Amino acid sequence: MENPFSSELIETSDGSYTLKLKGIDEQYHSVKGALQESQHVFLESGLNAFEVLPNPLFILEVGLGTGLNAFLTGREAQIRKTRILYEAIEPYPLEETVLQLLNYPQLFKEPWGDELFGTIHAAGAEKYENFKDWFFIRCFPVKLQDKVFEAGKYHLVFFDAFGPDTQPEMWTREVFERIYSSMKPGGILVTYCVKGDVRRALKATGFEVSKIPGPKGKREMSRAVKPLLNNQMANKIQVDENFNI
Numbered sequence: 001m002e003n004p005f006s007s008e009l010i011e012t013s014d015g016s017y018t019l020k021l022k023g024i025d026e027q028y029h030s031v032k033g034a035l036q037e038s039q040h041v042f043l044e045s046g047l048n049a050f051e052v053l054p055n056p057l058f059i060l061e062v063g064l065g066t067g068l069n070a071f072l073t074g075r076e077a078q079i080r081k082t083r084i085l086y087e088a089i090e091p092y093p094l095e096e097t098v099l100q101l102l103n104y105p106q107l108f109k110e111p112w113g114d115e116l117f118g119t120i121h122a123a124g125a126e127k128y129e130n131f132k133d134w135f136f137i138r139c140f141p142v143k144l145q146d147k148v149f150e151a152g153k154y155h156l157v158f159f160d161a162f163g164p165d166t167q168p169e170m171w172t173r174e175v176f177e178r179i180y181s182s183m184k185p186g187g188i189l190v191t192y193c194v195k196g197d198v199r200r201a202l203k204a205t206g207f208e209v210s211k212i213p214g215p216k217g218k219r220e221m222s223r224a225v226k227p228l229l230n231n232q233m234a235n236k237i238q239v240d241e242n243f244n245i
């Protein structure tokens with residue numbers, strides 16, 4: 001699919017790189033620090049919000065892009081020795097020449113950073129690519145609007161689309177309803193966006209939505225939780241009996 005978003009590489013305030021869209025004020029990550037934003041919004045406020053991490057943990061990411069969120073998650077899986085199955089959607093994969101300019105593995109000391117980054121961007125839709133015993137990733141080259149989801153699959157959703165001013169079609173109640181049904185009860189969706197319309201659409205879908213402290217340079221972000229079923233207890237579903245890759 002031809003990428004309608006042409007972009008250029010920029011360095012952000014914490015030394016990590018991101019891509020800036022040409023002609024509009026929109027980036028893949030915050031200019032105040034791509035790494036710190038990704039770490040705060042998706043890892044600290046998403047993955048670390050589970051009192052007990054489900055094992056295996058099923059994650060959906062909307063917009064794989066540079067792979068920074070996936071890279072930080074794969075690192076976490078390897079460091080914690082916890083199994084994570086990561087499914088990303090990306091209709092406009094970045095070219096190899098662009099990926100080679102991104103400096104994410106170099107921001108960390110682990111000798112396996114390049115291998116993890118390579119595994120993420122080699123992933124296709126057919127089967128999971130694995131990084132060691134802990135991180136398994138697939139990437140679907142389709143638009144979110146065209147993706148058919150399995151019901152009740154994901155514990156955690158990283159909703160990392162371009163903002164609603166750039167891509168309003170990504171932030172609709174219809175889209176959130178499809179994502180909601182793809183999540184397990186007690187599942188968590190995190191996004192950097194706190195726009196009123198978006199939060200209202202999430203609430204109308206059935207999520208319990210809260211504004212929580214945002215990353216550096218942004219006061220707030222949103223966390224949406226799919227309510228548990230009657231008499232179900234938080235974090236009860238830890239081991240998926242049907243785990244099969």
Ligand SMILES: C[S@@+](CC[C@H](N)C(=O)[O-])C[C@H]1O[C@@H](n2cnc3c(N)ncnc32)[C@H](O)[C@@H]1O
Pocket residue numbers: 005027028029062063064065066067068069070089090091092142143144145160161162163167
């Ligand atoms: C804010 S950037 C994502 C940043 C990414 N998570 C990262 O860490 O680099 C938004 C991403 O959504 C992707 N995207 C654009 N249209 C999409 C669509 N219809 N469905 C799914 N993803 C889309 C873009 O190509 C881009 O990679």
